[in-house]
Amino acid sequence: xxxxxxxxxxxxxxxxxxxxxxxxxxxxxxxxxxxxxxxxxxxxxxxxxxxxxxxxxxxxxxxxxxxxxxxxxxxxxxxxxxxxxxxxxxxxxxxx
Amino acid sequence: xxxxxxxxxxxxxxxxxxxxxxxxxxxxxxxxxxxxxxxxxxxxxxxxxxxxxxxxxxxxxxxxxxxxxxxxxxxxxxxxxxxxxxxxxxxxxxxxxxxxxxxxxxxxxxxxxxxxxxxxxxxxxxxxxxxxxxxxxxxxxxxxxxxxxxxxxxxxxxxxxxxxxxxxxxxxxxxxxxxxxxxxxxxxxxxxxxxxxxxxxxxxxxxxxxxxxxxxxxxxxxxxxxxxxxxxxxxxxxxxxxxxxxxxxxxxxxxxxxxxxxxxxxxxxxxxxxxxxxxxxxxxxxxxxxxxxxxxxxxxxxxxxxxxxxxxxxxxxxxxxxxxxxxxxxxxxxxxxxxxxxxxxxxxxxxxxxxxxxxxxxxxxxxxxxxxxxxxxxxxxxxxxxxxxxxxxxxxxxxxxxxxxxxxxxxxxxxxxxxxxxxxxxxxxxxxxxxxxxxxxxxxxxxxxxxxxxxxxxxxxxxxxxxxxxxxxxxxxxxxxxxxxxxxxx
Numbered sequence: 001x002x003x004x005x006x007x008x009x010x011x012x013x014x015x016x017x018x019x020x021x022x023x024x025x026x027x028x029x030x031x032x033x034x035x036x037x038x039x040x041x042x043x044x045x046x047x048x049x050x051x052x053x054x055x056x057x058x059x060x061x062x063x064x065x066x067x068x069x070x071x072x073x074x075x076x077x078x079x080x081x082x083x084x085x086x087x088x089x090x091x092x093x094x095x096x
Numbered sequence: 097x098x099x100x101x102x103x104x105x106x107x108x109x110x111x112x113x114x115x116x117x118x119x120x121x122x123x124x125x126x127x128x129x130x131x132x133x134x135x136x137x138x139x140x141x142x143x144x145x146x147x148x149x150x151x152x153x154x155x156x157x158x159x160x161x162x163x164x165x166x167x168x169x170x171x172x173x174x175x176x177x178x179x180x181x182x183x184x185x186x187x188x189x190x191x192x193x194x195x196x197x198x199x200x201x202x203x204x205x206x207x208x209x210x211x212x213x214x215x216x217x218x219x220x221x222x223x224x225x226x227x228x229x230x231x232x233x234x235x236x237x238x239x240x241x242x243x244x245x246x247x248x249x250x251x252x253x254x255x256x257x258x259x260x261x262x263x264x265x266x267x268x269x270x271x272x273x274x275x276x277x278x279x280x281x282x283x284x285x286x287x288x289x290x291x292x293x294x295x296x297x298x299x300x301x302x303x304x305x306x307x308x309x310x311x312x313x314x315x316x317x318x319x320x321x322x323x324x325x326x327x328x329x330x331x332x333x334x335x336x337x338x339x340x341x342x343x344x345x346x347x348x349x350x351x352x353x354x355x356x357x358x359x360x361x362x363x364x365x366x367x368x369x370x371x372x373x374x375x376x377x378x379x380x381x382x383x384x385x386x387x388x389x390x391x392x393x394x395x396x397x398x399x400x401x402x403x404x405x406x407x408x409x410x411x412x413x414x415x416x417x418x419x420x421x422x423x424x425x426x427x428x429x430x431x432x433x434x435x436x437x438x439x440x441x442x443x444x445x446x447x448x449x450x451x452x453x454x455x456x457x458x459x460x461x462x463x464x465x466x467x468x469x470x471x472x473x474x475x476x477x478x479x480x481x482x483x484x485x486x487x488x489x490x491x492x493x494x495x496x497x498x499x500x501x502x503x504x505x506x507x508x509x510x511x512x513x514x515x516x517x518x519x520x521x522x523x524x525x526x527x528x529x530x531x532x533x534x535x536x537x538x539x540x541x542x543x544x545x546x547x548x549x550x551x552x553x554x555x556x557x558x559x560x561x562x563x564x565x566x567x568x569x570x571x572x573x574x575x576x577x578x579x580x581x582x583x584x585x586x
Contacts, residue, residue, distance in 0.1 A: 008460070015419060015463040016426075016440075017456055018448030027460055033519055034461060038408040041477050044484070051479035052486055054311050054341070055297050055535030055560070061340055075204045079430035088428050093439045 002032045100125035102583075105270040105324035109172040112155075115163055119152035119175030122270075123219050126177040130221065130268045133586055137244045137253075139263040141182045142190045143222035148177060151219040158217070172327035174217030179263045179272040182223035183230050184210050184315070185304040189220075193306050194228040194238035194256075197425050197450035199432055207304025208339065209273060209315045209332040216331045221269050224259030228452045229422065230280055230308045232256050233524040234514070237454045242511060245287060246584040247550055251508040254284030257318065261288035264318045266586055271319035271328055277309045278410055279503075279528025281316035282540035286503035286553025289542045291570065291580060292318040293325050296561045297535035298343040301336030307421040309414040310341075312532040321580045322539065322570035323352055329563060343561065350564045355572040358392030360565075363496035367403035368527055373505035376546040381502050384543040384554045384573065388500065391572050398496060400488040403530060405481050410529040411522055412465050412478035419462030422455065457518060482533050489534040489557070498565055499557040502527050503540045507550035531557050539566040542579040551582075 008028045012019045019027065073086055082089040100122055103111065111117040127145050134140060155175035162170055180186065183193050185203035192198045206214070214220065227237035235243040235258025243258040245251040246266040253262040257274030261284035264272050274281040276294035285292025293316045300315040307313060317328045333347040364385060369378055385395050427433035427446035434445040451459070465474035492499060504524055514521035531538045536557050543554045558565045574580050 003464075007464075011460050011464050011467070014467060015459050016423075016443040016447055017451070017459065018444040019456070023453075023456070027457060030457060030518055031461055031464065034411060034522075035464075035474075037519060038412055038474065038478075041405065041408050041412070041481055042473065044405065044477075044481055046477060046480035046484075049480040049483050051476060052482040052533075053479060055486060055533075056341060056343070059340070061344075063337060071204050076429075078204070079201055081427055081431065081433035090428055090439050091436065091442055 003028055003035065099129070101129045101267045103270070104320050105176055105327070106172065108176055108270055109174070112159060112175045113169060119155040119159070119219060120149065122175065123148050123152040123177045123221070126221055126269055133266050133268055136249060136586060137246055137262050137266055138241055139224055139243050139259040139266065139268065140179070140222045141192055141194065141225050141240055141259070144189055144220055147189070148219050148221050151214070152177070155217045155219065171216040171331060173213060173331055175219065176217070176270050177219040177221050178213065179221050179224045179260055179269040180210055181257050181260050181272065181274045182226055183275055183306045184273060185306065186210055186220065189223065191223065191306070192240070193230070194226040194240060195450070195452065195455065196239045197431050197446070201430050203304070205304060208301035208336045210304065212331050213273070213328070224257070224263055224272060226259060227256035228455050229306070229418070230256040230275055230277055231418070231454050231458055233279070233283060233521055234509070235259060236511065236515060237452055239452050244511070245508045246586055247289060248508065248548065251510055251550065252287065254287030254508060256280040258284045260318050261285055261290055261292065264288070264290045264320065265584060267583065271317055271324060274316050274318050275305060276314050276316045276532065277312045278414060278532050279525045281318060282528050282538055282555055283504050283524065285318050285540040286551065287508040289551030289582060289584070290318050291321050291325060291539065291541040292316060293329060293563070293566065294531065294538040295329070295333065295563060296537040298341050299537070299561065299563065300332050301339040301342045303336055303338035309417040310421060311417060312414060314532070321574050322541065322567045323574070326350060326352060326567055329567070345561060348564050350567050352567060352571040354568070355575045356392055357388060357569065357572050360393040360498065360569065361496040362388060362393050362395040362498050362500050363398035363492055364395055364500050365400045365403065366397050367400055368501040370505065373502070374507060374546065377502050377506065377552050380544040380552040381500070381554050385500050387573060387576055388569065391576060395500070398492050398499070400492060400530065402481065402484045402488050406485055406530040406533055407522060407526055409478045409481045409485060409533060410525070411461070412474050413482065415458040415462030416465045416475050417462065419459045419466065422459055454518070485530055486534040489530070489536055493559045497558070498569060501555050501557070503553040503555040504528070507546045507548070507552055527555065536560050537563045537566055539570050541570050541574065542582070544579055
């Protein structure tokens with residue numbers, strides 16, 4: 001299955017990645033090769049086969065819903081590239 | 097006296113208990129050896145000598161109390177210097193996943209597996225090199241440069257736990273933690289001539305392991321032998337309330353005191369001997385199976401009929417999970433930021449510039465496989481074929497106790513050999529991926545050398561939560577042979 005460069009650009013948009021023109025070309029070729037290889041999966045009859053999302057039996061363990069201490073704010077903010085007044089600082093999200 | 101760093105983990109533990117050496121002396125021996133060998137092999141991304149010496153002194157204090165009070169002996173990990181793969185968080189210690197996008201990140205908490213080792217007295221020497229976000233089979237995808245194989249500095253150590261494998265092979269630590277999503281403990285163990293355990297999915301908590309493929313990721317360990325690995329397995333395994341996929345089942349207390357394998361049924365899957373594999377690897381595996389037979393095991397050929405589909409299944413499912421997991425790198429809460437006009441632009445600029453080629457390739461592949469119109473054909477279909485692969489193992493384990501097979505089709509390849517062709521690199525994982533897809537445990541250990549004196553490894557797989565049989569069988573093999581005692585000359 002061959003991808004087009006437009007599809008590669010679309011996937012990069014979905015994945016929030018800026019690609020260089022060289023990367024767009026390289027990924028068009030390499031992803032096509034890999035998807036081509038993965039194409040052999042389509043030849044397997046799986047009409048009666050359930051999917052495996054996890055190898056473990058489905059469990060929903062519960063814990064008591066009690067208040068517990070959480071890490072202090074300054075510890076969490078220590079890794080922030082930018083912060084202000086106890087919050088993560090980011091550039092504008094919406095046009096003003 | 098020999099260099100302290102040349103002791104095995106159990107020899108070091110025995111010397112510590114008797115008071116012949118101190119943890120501080122062991123730690124200093126390792127740190128000196130690291131300083132001497134790092135310029136050659138580049139196994140570490142960061143070192144923690146101050147932390148290590150403090151932990152060693154604490155360990156020594158407790159050891160002398162223990163000796164005076166002669167109460168229960170400490171765990172065998174007590175006072176033992178180890179290395180930790182740089183995808184496992186340690187509070188306050190740089191944790192990069194081999195990526196520039198986590199440059200400078202110091203986690204506010206410690207991974208459960210590491211926490212348990214530290215609580216059991218282990219000394220942390222530093223963080224080992226890895227393919228970026230554990231995506232790779234050679235450690236060449238590290239943003240901080242490759243690790244080199246101690247047996248031949250022109251070759252890769254395997255990956256992604258290449259730094260951990262090389263550090264154990266070079267005797268700069270007694271053991272190391274690694275992680276295995278598609279073979280990342282077993283394949284580097286094989287390439288570096290050490291023993292590596294990939295635990296069952298759910299056996300060891302993933303809390304604090306920076307996620308790559310969440311349904312496949314496992315924590316494991318590398319050392320020189322099954323006997324050296326066992327105390328680490330006992331410490332890191334078991335339920336953790338912080339990981340809902342960690343299993344509540346009790347961890348078996350495994351004893352290695354018997355080398356008689358009488359009655360053990362071993363299956364050798366015919367699909368694991370493929371065209372194009374290195375002949376010496378095939379021969380060595382057959383010879384190693386004969387050794388197990390001489391110890392009483394009964395081997396026979398079996399079939400895992402869907403083996404050839406493991407690679408395409410893995411390279412849909414793992415990238416799909418990775419594309420979701422790596423969406424968190426948004427330059428808002430941690431990591432460096434490439435400034436842009438608006439938030440959206442910042443996402444694109446930072447991710448585009450700071451993720452490496454292989455990581456971007458897998459994010460793209462996974463995003464595509466999950467995207468509207470392609471989900472059923474790729475991700476959905478891969479999940480169904482995964483069921484067939486899992487069923488292969490379940491059927492096989494009705495007839496045999498253990499599966500014996502090669503770890504990789506070749507011994508360590510040259511630096512750069514696969515760098516232009518990602519698919520040829522992926523093919524290196526062909527024998528290790530199935531265990532991750534099925535969630536079963538595996539162990540890799542040295543069984544010989546090829547004509548270039550590069551280590552050859554063999555893999556054993558057992559049913560889910562069946563690590564005991566892996567340890568016992570490997571122990572029996574290692575009591576009967578000496579391949580695991582060979583060391584590279586550096």
